[in-house]
Structure formats: structure tokens, C-alpha cells
Amino acid sequence: MLSIISLSIFGIVNLFLGFLKSRRILLPATLLFLIVALILNSMDWNQQALYFGDMLRVNNVFVNFAGIVLITALLIVGISRHFGNDEEHTHPAEYYAILLFSVTGALMMIGFENLIMLFVGVEVLSVAMYVLTGTDKRNIRSNEAALKYFLMGSFATGLLLFGVAMVYGATGSFKLGGIASYVQMASMYGAVSPLLYVGLLFLFIGMLFKVSAAPFHFWTPDVYEGAPTIFTAFMSTVVKTAGFAAFYKIASTAFAGVYGFWAQSLAVMAVLTLLIGNITAAYQGSFKRMMAYSSISHAGYLLLAVVAKVPSSQSAILFYSLSYSLATVAAFGVLMAVSESRQFEGRGDDRYEAFNGLAKTNPLLAFVLTVSMLSLAGIPLTAGFWGKFFIFSAAVQANLTSLLVIAVLMSCVGIYYYFRVIIAMYLKPAEGEGISVSAGFTLTLVLTTVLTLLLGVFPDVVKNIF
Amino acid sequence: MIPEVVQRIPLQYYIFFASALFVIGIVGVLTRRNAIIIFMSVELMLNAVNLLLIAFSTYRSDPNGQVFVFFIMAVAAAEVAVGLAIIVMIYRNVRSVDIGLLNKLKW
Numbered sequence: 424m425l426s427i428i429s430l431s432i433f434g435i436v437n438l439f440l441g442f443l444k445s446r447r448i449l450l451p452a453t454l455l456f457l458i459v460a461l462i463l464n465s466m467d468w469n470q471q472a473l474y475f476g477d478m479l480r481v482n483n484v485f486v487n488f489a490g491i492v493l494i495t496a497l498l499i500v501g502i503s504r505h506f507g508n509d510e511e512h513t514h515p516a517e518y519y520a521i522l523l524f525s526v527t528g529a530l531m532m533i534g535f536e537n538l539i540m541l542f543v544g545v546e547v548l549s550v551a552m553y554v555l556t557g558t559d560k561r562n563i564r565s566n567e568a569a570l571k572y573f574l575m576g577s578f579a580t581g582l583l584l585f586g587v588a589m590v591y592g593a594t595g596s597f598k599l600g601g602i603a604s605y606v607q608m609a610s611m612y613g614a615v616s617p618l619l620y621v622g623l624l625f626l627f628i629g630m631l632f633k634v635s636a637a638p639f640h641f642w643t644p645d646v647y648e649g650a651p652t653i654f655t656a657f658m659s660t661v662v663k664t665a666g667f668a669a670f671y672k673i674a675s676t677a678f679a680g681v682y683g684f685w686a687q688s689l690a691v692m693a694v695l696t697l698l699i700g701n702i703t704a705a706y707q708g709s710f711k712r713m714m715a716y717s718s719i720s721h722a723g724y725l726l727l728a729v730v731a732k733v734p735s736s737q738s739a740i741l742f743y744s745l746s747y748s749l750a751t752v753a754a755f756g757v758l759m760a761v762s763e764s765r766q767f768e769g770r771g772d773d774r775y776e777a778f779n780g781l782a783k784t785n786p787l788l789a790f791v792l793t794v795s796m797l798s799l800a801g802i803p804l805t806a807g808f809w810g811k812f813f814i815f816s817a818a819v820q821a822n823l824t825s826l827l828v829i830a831v832l833m834s835c836v837g838i839y840y841y842f843r844v845i846i847a848m849y850l851k852p853a854e855g856e857g858i859s860v861s862a863g864f865t866l867t868l869v870l871t872t873v874l875t876l877l878l879g880v881f882p883d884v885v886k887n888i889f
Numbered sequence: 890m891i892p893e894v895v896q897r898i899p900l901q902y903y904i905f906f907a908s909a910l911f912v913i914g915i916v917g918v919l920t921r922r923n924a925i926i927i928f929m930s931v932e933l934m935l936n937a938v939n940l941l942l943i944a945f946s947t948y949r950s951d952p953n954g955q956v957f958v959f960f961i962m963a964v965a966a967a968e969v970a971v972g973l974a975i976i977v978m979i980y981r982n983v984r985s986v987d988i989g990l991l992n993k994l995k996w
Contacts, residue, residue, distance in 0.1 A: 591942065
């Protein structure tokens with residue numbers, strides 16, 4: 424709980440640091456703030472408590488999810504190197520501050536115990552992300568992404584709120600416990616108010632918009648492609664982790680009593696998400712856009728764990744989010760380095776061709792990207808394999824056999840498009856000279872790779888915590 | 890205690906009215922091409938939700954729903970600030986707020 428308060432204070436402090444002449448201090452300061460928040464967060468371990476008028480629950484699940492979000496944010500700040508150097512990005516203090524604020528929103532989404540807190544958390548996270556998407560002010564693509572994200576995001580918020588209002592009308596409570604006890608009682612006597620079903624439907628649609636599951640995914644590729652790469656990395660990791668934490672919490676606690684009502688439709692959406700995400704990703708010519716579709720497909724795997732709703736789903740979602748976040752940060756980090764040094768049609772090159780021969784010019788970057796792609800594809804000895812393994816075993820426990828078959832088939836499709844970039848790096852001739860990257864940037868990328876491999880070899884170390 | 894003035898209109902009427910407003914908002918978002926009008930439609934959706942919450946809250950004599958409305962109003966104001974800033978930023982670049990002109994990213 425202290426982590427939430429401290430992060431919002433640190434965000435304001437960061438804004439004041441922007442008055443200083445020297446911009447060098449901003450990056451270390453933000454890293455320090457996030458590390459402090461991480462330490463404060465780990466102090467909540469084994470402390471069951473409710474805060475803010477029973478609106479926020481802190482328990483080990485909160486600490487785990489918040490830990491993943493904070494570590495991801497740390498890594499992303501670690502690869503944000505060009506914030507203060509060029510004229511286009513003249514407000515680095517604001518960017519770091521907004522980043523901290525959006526992490527605050529993510530933590531509120533993870534720990535909510537009252538739908539008011541969920542709504543405020545979603546909005547703090549989303550409004551911050553609208554701003555960050557449009558930070559490249561002169562770039563029309565960034566503008567377009569910001570507008571699309573904003574319009575679709577506020578539309579989704581409207582749907583979410585309508586759902587909340589309907590659920591309130593049926594149950595008379597915004598508290599998860601209050602809703603759960605109403606649903607339990609009403610479904611026992613077979614007298615569930617139709618308002619509850621309408622509310623549940625809209626609430627779920629709103630959440631599915633936020634985590635970009637099909638058929639509500641159509642904004643994702645455009646927004647991910649248009650946004651500055653560093654914020655794309657943030658969107659596809661932190662927002663997704665927080666979104667699924669909130670989604671699983673609301674589905675498994677408040678609406679556990681009407682599982683039969685939502686499980687079927689959610690299963691259909693999981694299949695749709697897996698199919699659309701993976702098959703469309705295979706057709707993309709741009710690496711960045713492929714990563715956007717890949718993030719949709721990973722939402723599909725995570726939905727599988729939500730549909731299963733067995734006790735092990737929670738830890739499966741945790742492990743999957745962690746492995747996915749690590750691999751995605753590494754992939755976007757390498758993409759940033761490559762597309763900044765190679766131009767195509769007057770802007771950073773984010774096609775597969777940009778990676779041609781990277782193994783010869785920059786073996787380290789190529790290795791980092793290879794490990795991250797292997798992890799995303801779910802190849803053994805990487806974290807991604809165990810992430811998929813835990814999700815699939817949760818699905819087996821819930822007897823979701825047909826869903827499982829589709830998921831396994833689709834992860835084979837995934838191997839095809841993840842390996843395209845590996846082939847480009849190792850088998851194509853090199854174009855252009857090597858890319859120079861700073862020490863801190865390299866260190867962060869190596870750290871993500873080491874963590875991915877460690878989790879791949881010793882998954883039990885982390886799995887026992889979750 | 891439900892005020893007598895409110896009681897004269899059944900709760901269903903409030904639900905139908907709010908839902909109608911909400912649907913008008915959704916249709917506006919999906920069919921209009923002007924960013925500002927889409928934005929107004931989103932606000933209409935939020936106000937439909939506010940109305941719904943107040944109606945439920947009054948009929949249940951439970952203040953929680955009205956507190957939620959304050960949160961929605963405050964957050965919607967923050968959203969308006971960011972949204973209009975984004976629209977102004979786009980207007981400076983392309984001299985239009987028609988979303989049809991924004992096709993640099995393929996759908």
C-alpha cells in the first residue's frame with residue numbers, strides 16, 4: 424500500500440526535478456524511485472490488510488502482481504535512453520512522471536476491492552497512456568495513434584461504467600464481497616436479476632477492450648505501431664499485466680457464482696483472440712506491427728487461464744505475465760536500437776528487413792532478440808515455455824480440451840513468425856554498419872535475457888512464490 | 890427513504906431512459922466522422938451512466954452510487970482535458986478533425 428502512495432508522491436517530485444538544468448539526474452532518479460517502491464511493495468509480503476475504507480486489498484497476490492509491474496517499469500525506464508537528448512523530446516521529466524503515475528494506476532487496478540477503485544485505477548492508467556502515446560507531437564502517426572487510443576479507450580471506459588452501474592442496480596454494492604454474496608445467494612435460488620447479466624456483459628466487454636482481446640482488439644495494432652516504441656513496450660507489458668490481474672480478480676471472486684454464464688462466451692473469445700492474433704501476425708511485414716498482433720495472441724493464452732478458473736490459474740497468469748513482460752521488453756529494446764539507426768522512407772525502419780545480418784554487426788543484440796523470440800514462441804529452456812506450460816496445465820485441470828488443442832496449434836503458428844526475425848538476423852547478409860548502444864541500455868537488455876533464461880531453467884524458484 | 894417525487898416515476902423508466910441515452914452515445918461513436926462529435930457521444934454515454942447510478946442509488950437509499958458519480962465526473966473532466974489536447978495537437982498538424990484523414994496506419 425505504501426508503494427502506491429510513494430509512487431504518486433515520486434511522480435510529483437519528478438515533475439519538480441524537471442526544473443533543474445541538468446537532465447542527467449532524471450533517469451537515475453526515476454530508477455531510484457521505482458526501486459524504493461519495489462522495496463516498499465515487498466514489505467507488504469504476508470500482510471493481509473484492507474486500506475482506504477476497504478477499497479484496496481493488500482495480500483501476497485497484490486505484492487506479486489505489483490512486483491511484476493514494477494520490475495517491468497524498471498526495465499523500461501532502463502532502456503529509455505534518448506528522452507532528454509534531442510529537441511523533439513524536450514520534456515523528459517514529464518514523461519517519467521507520467522510513467523510513474525500510470526504505474527500507480529496499474530497498482531490500484533491490481534489491488535482493488537471496490538469497483539470505484541477499479542474505475543479510478545483504469546482511468547489513471549489509461550489517461551496517462553493517452554498522453555504518452557502522443558508524445559511524438561510532430562509525428563502524424565503518433566498523433567493518429569493517440570487519437571485512436573483515446574477515442575477507443577474512453578469508449579471502453581463508457582462500456583465498463585455502464586456495466587458497473589447495472590451490476591450496482593442488481594446487487595446494491597460496489598464491493599467485490601457484496602457482489603459475490605448477492606450472486607451466490609441469487610443463483611442458489613435461481614433468481615438472478617437480468618440487470619446483473621447485462622452489467623456483467625458490459626463490464627467484461629470493457630475489460631476485454633483494455634486487454635485487447637478479439638473481437639475488441641482492432642485499435643491495438645494501429646496504436647502500438649504509431650506510439651513511440653518505448654511506450655509501446657510499456658503498453659504491451661504493464662497495461663496487459665494490470666488488466667489481466669483486474670480481470671481475473673473480478674471474474675473469479677465477484678462473478679464466481681455465475682461461472683456457467685460467462686465461461687462459454689469467454690471461451691469463444693479466447694479462441695477468436697488466439698486465431699486472429701496468431702494468423703494475422705504471420706502476415707505482417709513490420710516487426711513492430713507483428714509484435715502488436717503477438718500481444719493480442721498472448722492475451723488469448725492468458726484468457727485461457729481466466730476461462731479455466733481453477734486455483735492454479737492465478738499463479739499461471741502471474742508466471743505468464745512475468746515471462747511475457749521480460750521477453751517483450753527485450754524485443755522492443757532491440758527494435759528501438761535498430762530502428763533508430765536504420766531509416767526507411769524517412770522514419771525509423773521497423774520492417775523485418777531492418778534486422779538483416781544483425782548477428783554479424785551486433786552479436787549481443789541479436790542474441791538478446793533471439794532469446795526473447797524463443798521465449799515468446801514458448802521454446803523449452805526459456806521462461807515462455809513454462810508460462811505456456813502452466814497455462815495449459817490449468818486448462819487441462821478444467822477439462823478445456825478443445826480449447827487446448829487450438830492453443831497448441833496456434834503456438835505452432837507463433838513459431839513461424841517469431842523465427843522470421845531470427846532467420847533475418849542470422850542468415851541474411853548484413854546491411855549497414857554496427858549499431859552503437861550505451862552501457863546502461865546493454866546492461867538492461869542482458870538482464871532481461873538472463874532472467875528469461877534463469878526462469879526457463881529454474882522455474883520453481885519463482886513459481887513457489889506465486 | 891425514497892423521496893415521493895422520485896417514486897412517482899417507476900425505476901424501469903429511468904433504466905430505459907438511461908439505456909436509450911447510452912445507445913445514442915454508442916451509435917454516435919460508431920457512425921460519426923468528426924473527432925469532437927465522437928468525443929461528445931462518449932460524454933453522453935458517461936452521463937447516461939451517471940443518471941443510471943443516481944436512479945439506483947435513490948431507489949436503494951444508498952449514497953454509494955452518488956459518490957461514484959462524483960468520481961466519474963472528476964475523471965471525465967481529466968479525460969476531457971487530455972482528449973481536447975490530443976485533438977488540438979492533430980488540428981495543428983493536419984488542419985482538420987475528421988478521423989477519415991487519419992489513415993497513415995492501416996486498419
